[in-house]
Amino acid sequence: MVENSLEPSDNQSSLATSQTCALSGSQQDRVELQTLDPNITHQDWIGRDANVVWHGFTQMHHYKDNNPVIASRGAGRYIFDVDGNKYLDAISSLWVVTLGHALSELNKALFDQANRISHATMLGNGCDTTVRLAELLSELVPVNDPKFLFASDGASAVEQALKIAFQYWKNIDIEGHDKFIALKGAYHGDTVGAMSVSDSGFYGDTFNPLKFETIFCEDLYEMADYIRDCPDGLAGAIVEPLVQAASGIQLNDSLGLLSLSSACNQMSIPLIVDEIATGFGRTGSLFASQEAGIRPDIMCLGKAMTGGYLPMSATVVSARIANSFLGPDLSKRTLFHGHTFGGNALAAAVAIEHLKLFDSYNVLANVKERSIQLHDALETIARQRPVVKEVRTKGLFAGIELNCDEFGDPLLARKVCAKSIEYGVILRSIGSTVTTVPILTSSQDEIDRIAWTIGDAIDQIVNQG
Ligand SMILES: Cc1ncc(COP(=O)(O)O)c(C=O)c1O
Numbered sequence: 001m002v003e004n005s006l007e008p009s010d011n012q013s014s015l016a017t018s019q020t021c022a023l024s025g026s027q028q029d030r031v032e033l034q035t036l037d038p039n040i041t042h043q044d045w046i047g048r049d050a051n052v053v054w055h056g057f058t059q060m061h062h063y064k065d066n067n068p069v070i071a072s073r074g075a076g077r078y079i080f081d082v083d084g085n086k087y088l089d090a091i092s093s094l095w096v097v098t099l100g101h102a103l104s105e106l107n108k109a110l111f112d113q114a115n116r117i118s119h120a121t122m123l124g125n126g127c128d129t130t131v132r133l134a135e136l137l138s139e140l141v142p143v144n145d146p147k148f149l150f151a152s153d154g155a156s157a158v159e160q161a162l163k164i165a166f167q168y169w170k171n172i173d174i175e176g177h178d179k180f181i182a183l184k185g186a187y188h189g190d191t192v193g194a195m196s197v198s199d200s201g202f203y204g205d206t207f208n209p210l211k212f213e214t215i216f217c218e219d220l221y222e223m224a225d226y227i228r229d230c231p232d233g234l235a236g237a238i239v240e241p242l243v244q245a246a247s248g249i250q251l252n253d254s255l256g257l258l259s260l261s262s263a264c265n266q267m268s269i270p271l272i273v274d275e276i277a278t279g280f281g282r283t284g285s286l287f288a289s290q291e292a293g294i295r296p297d298i299m300c301l302g303k304a305m306t307g308g309y310l311p312m313s314a315t316v317v318s319a320r321i322a323n324s325f326l327g328p329d330l331s332k333r334t335l336f337h338g339h340t341f342g343g344n345a346l347a348a349a350v351a352i353e354h355l356k357l358f359d360s361y362n363v364l365a366n367v368k369e370r371s372i373q374l375h376d377a378l379e380t381i382a383r384q385r386p387v388v389k390e391v392r393t394k395g396l397f398a399g400i401e402l403n404c405d406e407f408g409d410p411l412l413a414r415k416v417c418a419k420s421i422e423y424g425v426i427l428r429s430i431g432s433t434v435t436t437v438p439i440l441t442s443s444q445d446e447i448d449r450i451a452w453t454i455g456d457a458i459d460q461i462v463n464q465g
Contacts, residue, residue, distance in 0.1 A: 042083040045070040067421040074101025077439045090436045090450045091428045097308030098440045106350050113349030122343035130343040133352050142295045145319035150343035154276035154302035155189025157313035161298045162193045165236030165270040171324035171333050177235045181215040187246035197238050220256030224263035231267035238272040241288040245277040248433035249392045249399030257292040270297040280304035281440050283395035284367050297321050307354040312347035363440050370447050371395045377451035387462050396438050404432040419457040
């Protein structure tokens with residue numbers, strides 16, 4: 001348990017882990033939201049939302065069937081809907097929230113920066129706050145003499161990485177290095193370049209004509225062998241280190257990453273490590289690359305960079321690669337790429353404060369303790385339930401894969417996650433896997449509650465079936 005563990009600011013933080021905490025009409029999980037019109041209910045908001053908002057990765061025809069939560073307020077590890085119902089955010093709002101929602105220190109950093117300047121372009125100019133962030137990060141990232149190209153979303157950081165690796169070969173006048181090599185099950189984002197290096201399972205074949213050709217390998221060792229055997233056509237290798245989160249928390253290991261990294265070093269192929277999901281403590285180290293003992297040429301950061309406050313991402317590039325872009329002004333060695341809001345000052349100010357808090361809250365120690373607890377609790381649940389096929393955890397990433405085929409219901413995991421909302425816990429399904437990605441400051445009771453909810457929600461859905 002971290003010493004400075006963040007507790008939600010209202011006094012309803014300690015929901016019991018017993019069955020009585022299910023929301024089913026009970027008043028105990030409600031808070032009064034004075035500012036909201038009491039005549040507009042959560043159900044009304046769901047209807048209004050479905051009318052005008054198009055949700056990503058969501059079949060809008062069934063949007064309302066899966067118990068969506070329309071957030072109205074956040075406090076610590078909790079989210080409140082407009083009716084005042086309280087939910088434990090057990091997916092860190094899609095893996096971005098590290099310390100908690102609505103933290104006074106991060107609010108203050110945001111507000112102070114807004115009083116100075118909110119945004120100044122980084123295209124040909126700079127901003128002192130963004131420089132300070134890059135300086136701070138350069139002491140932390142496992143990249144040699146790093147240069148930071150900021151963007152806003154993860155996919156943009158990946159596009160930048162691909163283009164930088166591709167252009168690197170042109171800069172050094174070596175022809176033919178035009179293809180990327182990636183891992184089966186990879187997910188690097190939804191823009192066309194990122195899709196091209198991601199497993200096609202995420203998109204079906206609809207976009208295939210748009211994608212460029214990529215070599216996919218079954219595992220990291222096959223990647224390493226391919227790089228040693230046929231380096232000539234390769235522009236770069238890309239990998240999510242230790243955890244492929246979007247493919248249902250699939251794990252890889254340090255030895256495989258070391259083997260890949262040494263093949264890349266030996267053949268001078270740029271290694272791009274996508275730490276958009278794993279970065280900032282999620283696996284138990286600040287960066288998964290550190291745990292694996294590798295120093296990539298290019299690293300992609302995003303998601304948790306601002307602790308879940310603002311969209312910010314970065315492509316971190318070693319001097320070896322970045323220096324090849326130096327040349328005469330506006331020459332073709334220039335990287336003709338840049339996003340309007342990249343390096344935004346508000347995001348940078350929050351990211352700086354986030355790094356400071358990360359230390360003072362001793363977050364990594366909590367992740368280590370809570371991850372052992374989560375793993376053991378989920379293993380116990382799995383042992384008692386034949387419907388659970390496999391449990392995969394790394395740090396505070398967990399996937400509970402269900403035997404959907406055997407059970408004859410491809411929507412089993414989805415139904416379990418919809419059920420968990422009735423228990424006041426937000427989970428997310430990926431295919432046949434129920435995932436939980438708890439906020440890094442989660443308490444012992446909250447981890448117990450997540451595990452208990454998963455077990456009970458599974459039982460309810462299986463017994464109904
Ligand atoms: C490893 C990885 N890379 C890239 C992305 C894309 O990030 P974004 O959704 O911010 O574009 C994700 C998103 O889940 C991710 O997990």
